Amino acid sequence: MSSSKQTSAHSGTWKRWVTTQNVVVAVVIVLGVIFPLVVDRPRFWLPNIGVRTLWMGTIAMSLVFLNKYVGLLSLAQMTFAGICSYGIGYFSVTMGLPIIPSIILSLGVGSLAGYITALIAVRTKAIYFMMITLALSQVFYSWASQAIEVTNARRGIAPIPRPNLGFIDLNDITTFYYFALFLAVLSYVIFRYTAKSQFGLAIQGIKDSPERMSALGYNVNRYRTAALTLAAFVASIGGVILVFDRNQVDPSFVSLDSTLNILVVAVVGGIGSLGGVFIGGLVFALLQNFAQDFTDRYMTLTGLVFIGVLLFFPAGLVGLGPIIRRLFSKRAKTSASKASSDTPTVERRAGTHNKKGQHK
Amino acid sequence: MPTREIAIALTDVDKRFGGLRAVKNVSLEVRAGERVSMIGTNGAGKSTLFNLIAGVFPVSAGSVSMFGSVVTKQNTAKRARNGLARTFQTSRLFEQLTAEENVFIALGGRGLGWRSLFPARSIERKWNRVAELLTTVGLSSESGRRVADLSHGEQRQLELAMALAADPKILMLDEPAAGFSPAERQQLVKMLTTLPSEITLLLIEHDMDIALQVADRVIVMHDGSKILEGTPDEIRASQVVRDIYLGGGHA
Ligand SMILES: Nc1ncnc2c1ncn2[C@@H]1O[C@H](COP(=O)(O)OP(=O)(O)OP(=O)(O)O)[C@@H](O)[C@H]1O
């Protein structure tokens, strides 16, 4: 008797994990894992599409996290990543430190940059926060373009060789791809876990009503600061992948272009969805690589895709999921009962579309 | 009661919004455990006074004390941690979260320690308390629903549960009955009259029945000033109050 009870309890906790979201995540991870095995030219696909998608996605994910859970739109995420990249170049190449301590120190420096940004910007809200983060990233860009001693100015620091960590050799492109995939998944797990923690509930509360959170005794700015620091840490993880992808670091890493590219990736993927950024990153990487084949204005094309997504899929490309599902269930329904007229369906679809728009 | 310590003291408090003087030279004392209602016409400055006590914005002049220490310069969060809880006249809830998550947040991890990184679901003791609070305000059946889907009255009830969650020493309610049905009003009165006697209650309420039923003492605000203070009976009998409400239109 007791054993049957136990089984039901077990299947209960087991079933709790089988949500649509988790299934999609699992499928995407599996696709990520088999990607090197199915592409025809791994030497092209793994670095140019795979790894690039992963670092762009990771950095964009930190932007989405701040937007979705804290209600802050930070345009400094690319800069935090770049600062970590610079750190790795500076510590390992310029100073000659071993690679592992260099990476750890650089993750710390990237996070510290987030913390300092928070001290400056966290009291401001919405559009001002966005403008301050943008301004700070530009300040760093112009500093990095000039500070010969630290950043080697416009030339940057190069080469930064991929490390051979003994048990894994990142010079092997497949290994490097899996290394990047591991870091990207780790970043996702960090954010998902955080969102479900007490801290995560609190920052979501702050997003909805900071006044109320203060009235409940929460120190709103400290929570925002912690969240921004965490997001800078994850962006820095993206910076680790980035610097070993390029084998160098230079001011273009933190230029306005790069900053806006991350915003495009976040919006195209879906600014309300942590995992969607990887779709955004993939689309972006594909455009970067293939649009050049038939037009030399690939930035224009990227811009058009960006505007198209904003117009037609305000929830980003992940917003396609529910739409497709609805199409399928509608088809199932219409074939089941042909009697129903067309008009209400159209109305319903228009209605749900509007609702999506409100979710921005 | 008379020997109890003073929970809230305002001394010569003024509040200006640009050219508008919303609170004019108000002084008042509320003793611990006292039940005080604040009445007055729209725009009299009642909510502004609440905000000054809670520290939402600074006073333009004067000082605010809680339990004998001056808190004029303290921020809202600090005052809240020292035992002050309040509701808002227009509900400020966490729209995207469920009713129970709202109360859970109100129970607070007040500090920002490592503990706040524990998964929220794992803390059973807190969720039991959440269920208790939702029952107290009559919302237990709605616990899993998103706030955005709750009715206006239900949101007001949730506001109450969240204020109670902090186990406050001072509870300030800004028109808690707004939007309540007669039955919900009765339930509110019952809940307020059965609050633990050590809780200090400050209540803004346009519903005169509720305001007078619950209070030991009533403060009448008009045009930014405190114009009258007295027992419910005195207020009922007051010609001044009648004049204000008849002259001032809507009550
Ligand atoms: N944040 C603010 N900025 C500017 N003016 C304000 C602000 N808050 C309140 N006021 C003004 O101060 C005056 C007093 O408003 P308050 O909300 O305190 O009145 P009240 O007594 O609570 O009225 P009601 O019964 O309508 O809630 C009003 O004229 C109001 O417009």
Ligand SMILES: [Mg+2]
């Ligand atoms: Mg008011």
